[in-house]
Amino acid sequence: MLLGELGVFASYAFAPLSLIVPLGAVSVIASAIIGIIFIKEKWKPKDFLRRYVLSFVGCGLAIVGTYLLVTFAPNSHEKMTGENITKHLVSWPFLLYMLVEIILFCWLLYFYKEKNANNIVVILLLVALLGSMTVVTVKAVAGMLVLSIQGHLQLDYPIFYVMCVCMVATAVYQATFLSQASQMYDSSLIASVGYILSTTIAITAGAIFYLDFIGEDVLHICMFALGCLIAFVGVFLITRNRKKAVPFEPYISMDAMPGMQNMHDKGMAVQPDLKASFSYGALENNDSISEIYAPATLPVMQEEHGSRSASGAPYRVLQHTKKD
Numbered sequence: 001m002l003l004g005e006l007g008v009f010a011s012y013a014f015a016p017l018s019l020i021v022p023l024g025a026v027s028v029i030a031s032a033i034i035g036i037i038f039i040k041e042k043w044k045p046k047d048f049l050r051r052y053v054l055s056f057v058g059c060g061l062a063i064v065g066t067y068l069l070v071t072f073a074p075n076s077h078e079k080m081t082g083e084n085i086t087k088h089l090v091s092w093p094f095l096l097y098m099l100v101e102i103i104l105f106c107w108l109l110y111f112y113k114e115k116n117a118n119n120i121v122v123i124l125l126l127v128a129l130l131g132s133m134t135v136v137t138v139k140a141v142a143g144m145l146v147l148s149i150q151g152h153l154q155l156d157y158p159i160f161y162v163m164c165v166c167m168v169a170t171a172v173y174q175a176t177f178l179s180q181a182s183q184m185y186d187s188s189l190i191a192s193v194g195y196i197l198s199t200t201i202a203i204t205a206g207a208i209f210y211l212d213f214i215g216e217d218v219l220h221i222c223m224f225a226l227g228c229l230i231a232f233v234g235v236f237l238i239t240r241n242r243k244k245a246v247p248f249e250p251y252i253s254m255d256a257m258p259g260m261q262n263m264h265d266k267g268m269a270v271q272p273d274l275k276a277s278f279s280y281g282a283l284e285n286n287d288s289i290s291e292i293y294a295p296a297t298l299p300v301m302q303e304e305h306g307s308r309s310a311s312g313a314p315y316r317v318l319q320h321t322k323k324d
Contacts, residue, residue, distance in 0.1 A: 004027075010142060010146075012138050012139040013139070013142040013143040013145070016073065016075075016076065016077050016210065016212045017135060017136070017205075017209075017212060018073060018074055018206045018212040018224075019069065019073035021198075021199050021206065022065075022066075022203070022228055023066065023070075025062045025231045025234065025235055028062065028192075028195065028235050028238055028239075029062050029234075032059060033059065054237045054240060055237070055238050057234075057237055058234040058235065058236070058238035060234070061231070061233050061234030062230075062231050063234075064227075064230050064234075065230035065233075066227070068224070068227025071223070072220045072221075072224040072227060076211075076212065076215060079143065080139065081147065081152070082154050082157030082159050082160065085144070085159050086159050088209050089209075093208050094209050097204075097209075101132070101133075105126065105130075108122055108129075112126065118184060120189065120193055121197075123177055123180065124190065125197055126177050127181070127197075128198040128200075130170045130174045130177070131170070131202060132198075132202045132205035133166060133205070134170040134171050135202045136206065137164075137166045137170070140160075141167055144160050144163075178194075188239035188240075191235075192236045195235050196232045196236070199228065199232075203228070
């Protein structure tokens with residue numbers, strides 16, 4: 001995985017962003033084929049078509065889509081110098097795109113955190129929006145590093161370090177949201193939906209930031225879009241027939257108990273600490289109705305004494321006879 005990610009990182013310096021991002025379908029194809037060969041799942045011959053026909057059809061479609069992507073992808077690629085990156089960063093189309101993305105991200109994050117909107121599309125849209133910034137910054141960092149290795153030093157530009165910080169930050173938060181999604185949904189569903197959303201938004205960000213499709217004719221753009229669509233369908237078919245087994249739970253799970261901390265809570269304990277002076281269990285003492293719970297007192301009958309200085313019994317003992 002480390003060698004593969006290093007290869008992907010280096011490829012951003014030599015090819016347009018809109019070409020590299022959709023080629024993630026190749027890893028899905030390889031994973032499907034390797035999984036069938038090496039996992040050695042037990043299956044019967046009569047179940048072969050039902051289990052694997054969609055995977056093979058999906059692989060075929062993904063291969064066709066990948067071919068169209070490579071054939072009709074943008075060919076323009078500029079050098080990632082500090083001046084070029086700064087010029088793209090302050091351009092009004094990208095600033096407008098960033099404003100829309102920030103508003104959409106905050107809106108989705110509000111529904112996810114405050115309204116507990118745990119739909120997979122909401123979570124993976126958050127990942128895709130962060131991922132679009134990750135690929136933009138990765139391409140800038142990789143391109144500047146390659147130019148520096150070739151002798152054109154680019155590490156003295158402040159934009160290089162700004163891009164490095166954005167790259168690391170967005171990658172970390174992507175991993176956080178993906179980890180939360182993996183706890184609620186099947187990994188194959190995350191792979192297919194995440195690939196479609198991330199690829200679409202990343203291509204849009206690359207087209208706006210790096211102007212990948214400037215100078216391309218309408219036919220090439222339409223064939224490129226068709227290749228993306230076919231690759232999306234192929235990836236979906238590869239992963240759609242894999243179901244996650246849900247284990248039977250005979251008891252109430254801890255995460256279903258009221259007050260149990262989950263991913264949306266911020267440190268709330270199972271037994272909250274109450275500020276009231278007295279509480280039993282999780283029942284909070286309501287001071288506004290304390291008179292209801294006040295202990296009953298016996299009436300006290302005091303005798304009147306002529307002299308206030310004389311001390312007497314604070315109560316009167318009554319003598320009862322059998323008749324009374």
